[in-house]
Amino acid sequence: MSTPIPREDRAKAGVLTMFFAVVFFTCIDTSAKWLVLAGLPVMQVVFVRYFGHFAYAMILYLPQERRLIFHSEAPFRQALRSLFLFGSTICNFFALQSLPITVTTTIMFAGPIVVTLLAIPILGERVGLRRIVAVCVGFLGVLVVIQPWGTEFHPAMFFSLAALIIASLYFIMTRMLAGIETNATQQVWSSGLASVALAPFAWAVWVWPENGLQWLIMFLIGGFGMMGHILATVAHRWADASILAPMVYSQIFLAAVAGILVFATYPTIWTLAGGLIIIASGLYIWNRERQKAPA
Numbered sequence: 001m002s003t004p005i006p007r008e009d010r011a012k013a014g015v016l017t018m019f020f021a022v023v024f025f026t027c028i029d030t031s032a033k034w035l036v037l038a039g040l041p042v043m044q045v046v047f048v049r050y051f052g053h054f055a056y057a058m059i060l061y062l063p064q065e066r067r068l069i070f071h072s073e074a075p076f077r078q079a080l081r082s083l084f085l086f087g088s089t090i091c092n093f094f095a096l097q098s099l100p101i102t103v104t105t106t107i108m109f110a111g112p113i114v115v116t117l118l119a120i121p122i123l124g125e126r127v128g129l130r131r132i133v134a135v136c137v138g139f140l141g142v143l144v145v146i147q148p149w150g151t152e153f154h155p156a157m158f159f160s161l162a163a164l165i166i167a168s169l170y171f172i173m174t175r176m177l178a179g180i181e182t183n184a185t186q187q188v189w190s191s192g193l194a195s196v197a198l199a200p201f202a203w204a205v206w207v208w209p210e211n212g213l214q215w216l217i218m219f220l221i222g223g224f225g226m227m228g229h230i231l232a233t234v235a236h237r238w239a240d241a242s243i244l245a246p247m248v249y250s251q252i253f254l255a256a257v258a259g260i261l262v263f264a265t266y267p268t269i270w271t272l273a274g275g276l277i278i279i280a281s282g283l284y285i286w287n288r289e290r291q292k293a294p295a
Contacts (some may be wrong), residue, residue: 014239017231018247024228026254030262031221038214040207045221046089047195047202052222053229054191060226061184069184077177078189084170086194091163098156107160109142109252112245114168122172125240134284138249141277145252147270171245175236183233187226249278 028049035045061069072078095104112135119125177186209215235244253275259265267275 008238010238011240011243014235014237014244015247017238018235018244019250021228021231021235022247022251023254024224024231026251026258027224028221028228029255030258031217031224034262035214035217035221038210040209040214040218041202041205042093043198043205044202044207046093047198048218049221049225050086050191050194050198052219053225054188054195054222056223056226057184057187057191061188065182065184069188072185072189073180074177077173078181078185079193081170081173081177081186082190082193084166084173085190086197088163088167088170089194091159091166095156095160095163098154104160104163107157107164108167109248110139110164111168111171112248113139114164115171115245118168118172119175119240123175123240130284131243134281135246138246138278138281141274141281142249142252143274144277145271145274171232171236174233175240179237183230186233187229190229191225246282249282252278 032045032049035048036042058069092104092108113132116132116135174186209218252271256267256271259267
């Protein structure tokens, strides 16, 4: 059995790795939207995403880890991390039943702010006022992009707020388990528990794909999930959660590219304007860490 790799202070590598994780997260969202538009039920798509992740993780890690792949040095915290990931997906699904996607997306992109603030009491990370301000400025850029102005309050917003907090706790737990658990164990636990919980709901609404392309996307979405979370786990071993959090904002630009290439939808002027704000925020945080790092 491989041993957990200890944490390392490699902030720049961690930020770059987190960016590529977000690339795969965008591939997950794009694939999911394409499958739903093709006529597959949402719960089936969510299940395929997690079960595919679990299957690929077993293929990748089982030959080396064998049965010990299921062994956890911190089973309670590992179970919490897995449930946080699964719970955020479910809460977001319920929120989308009643709320426009602009509202849920805006709330979820507040995640870097929540992660930065939660990292202080939970992880004991030292976060300066300038970094907090930079994260908040980045969130303002998200608001400019999404334009949720004038939306009336709906009780379903509580589901979206719950998804935001639970997803933030997932990234906090990922950082907390860095250096304690192997990447293999974290991938198998997070995807396996979700697959078991979702299986009965997915089977109840199951629709078989109609063509080869639908089958291909169904097989790929799990791989996107595995790669994204493997990279996110490595990134959190290399850098503090509060440093990595703003990289989530880059998904706005990646989603815009996916929208053009896959769905033939183009970004508006507000997307470009908000994007400049978000880039400025991210570059400021990167530069601060570069200046603080030892030569």
